[in-house]
Amino acid sequence: MRRKYDLVVFDLDGTLLDTADGIVNCLNFALKEVGMETMPSQKIKQTIGNPFSKIVADNKMIDKEVLINIQSIYRDKYKTLGIKGSKRYTGIIEVLKYLQASGYKTAVATLKVESGALAILKAHDMDKYFDLIYGVDVNNTYSKADLVQKAMTTLNIPPNKTILVGDTINDLQGADIAKVDFLAVTYGFGFSLQNLDLLNNKALIAHHPQDIIKKLESVVS
DSSP states (O other), X not given: OOBSOSEEEEOSBTTTEEOHHHHHHHHHHHHHHTTOOOOOHHHHHHHBTBOHHHHHHTTSOOOHHHHHHHHHHHHHHIIIIIHHTOEEOTTHHHHHHHHHHTTOEXXXXXXXXXXXXXXXXXXXXXXXXXXXXXXXXXXXXXXXHHHHHHHHHHHTOOGGGEEEEXXXXXXXXXXXXXXXXXXXXXXXXSOOTTSGGGGTTOEEEESSHHHHHHHHTTOXX
């Protein structure tokens, strides 16, 4: 009997880092810049983890060109204000250190633009714990599943040896499409004790970062 997983892929927002304040502040800054009303912080937080267009368009009817402009302003502002408005979840560094020391391959698959994901992880001294850090390009070409599949291909690890760790339904759907297992964290933005029925018994569940290791190693092959 040996551990089941060789590759652990992490979502970023709501899984590795609490980025809520930075996202809220930068998005509302961008909306004001184009003359639009700001959005309630709680409304934004409820949609973090979705593609950028969904976070905004779910709440407002926006022309595509305006949406592109909002996203450009948002990403430029996030380089400074967004990083300052983020913090590591307590215990997550210890999880990453353990996985690295134990021989797991680790990757990040985030719908943040890739350069921004790398910058924020570097700012928190976390980039060194990952074999790969993948995000979207400026045109939002990739889905969550695309990024997970890209990590598996690069590291030559099959789906049955891979698990995605994330905090939203979008992460769960990405895992399903990529045909990998899923570990849901409830300390982030999407899942909570009140909506775990959304998982349909499809996932392991971690209520604290420290639980991630226990759940990963509870599954053997």
